[in-house]
Amino acid sequence: MQLGLHLSSLNSLPYCCPLHLHFLWSAHAHTDQGGRREGDQHWELEMVKKAERGGAAVVARPAVSRNKLEKVNKGAWTAEEDQKLVDYVRVHGDRKWRALPTKAGLNRCGKSCRLRWLNYLRPGIKRGNISEQEEDMIIRLHNLIGNRWSLIAGRLPGRTDNEIKNYWNSHLSKKPLTISDLNDKLNGKSESTGGDGGSRSDAETETISDDILPVGDQTERSEGQPQAFKDSQQQAEPWIGEEASGEITLDIDELFNFPAFDFDLGRDHSGSCGEQDAVTVTTCQDLWASLMQTSCDGDSFDHYQLQQGFSDLDELGRLMDDPDYVVCPP
């Protein structure tokens, strides 16, 4: 069995990291399975809050003028439309989007309804500024998986892929942040003086690549792990082992608390992540190391799919405990 990871195109990275790894994820990310259903019990509260904020009218904008002659409304949603959509979905559920507008009395296309629901109206949507912890998470996850906004959103309860995408494009993509910067920030050090977005030196690039090396290459400098980052992980004990022997201690539960991915082992994904330049992570520890680079606070989901031999968590856990276990090609 092979744990295949792909090198993505380095050109697309917001900061240069030579070992930018893509997991081979299954297409049905947990965001669809769980995230969009959580928080239903908070519906009433959310609606009250929404009403207090003035509802959708707060952000309502005039519809795009060029659509005035079209039958289907486009552009900003009105409070009335929002209410119709909310009322309908509360009764009939958030499926069958194509038929929904007619049944709900909305002059919108189903796609528009779905988007409005998912990005704005559904229960549990968190409005307001992205916190530092959330930003940290976004940066780390983006570093690991690239523009997989829905997967990143799945790690940030209440945030939508659209919101994260917007936040990245408007705030983070222009930041010359390195992982070192991030760790320094979390560690309470002053911000990097690395300039205002200018080009990065080779030496700096070198530093970044060090930061994401598999842990096997990092054990000798494990004391460099930022304490604040460790603290931020709530149940992050143990951190990657720091025994004098250099052996790596893995905590399986922590891996399984890493919620953003379905571990789809051994099966290629022919999507846009790129099949070229595949690299093999030969030990589970390498996988673990990659995960730890992005692990953050302890909210957890329990939706994982372990396929092709890892039929249960115990088995994978046993394998993970074996530092010599080599994941073989399929």
Place this chain on the structure above:
DNA sequence: AAAGGATGCAACCGCATTTAC
């Protein structure tokens, strides 16, 4: 104070993938 540019973000679009028949 006004004009123009920059920014933020909701919404749209097209394509890919999944599901239903």
Place this chain on the structure above:
DNA sequence: GGTAAATGCGGTTGCATCCTT
């Protein structure tokens, strides 16, 4: 297994607001 419909996703657009000059 094949096909159409439904759904999901990421890139892009366009407008309101903020900021700068």
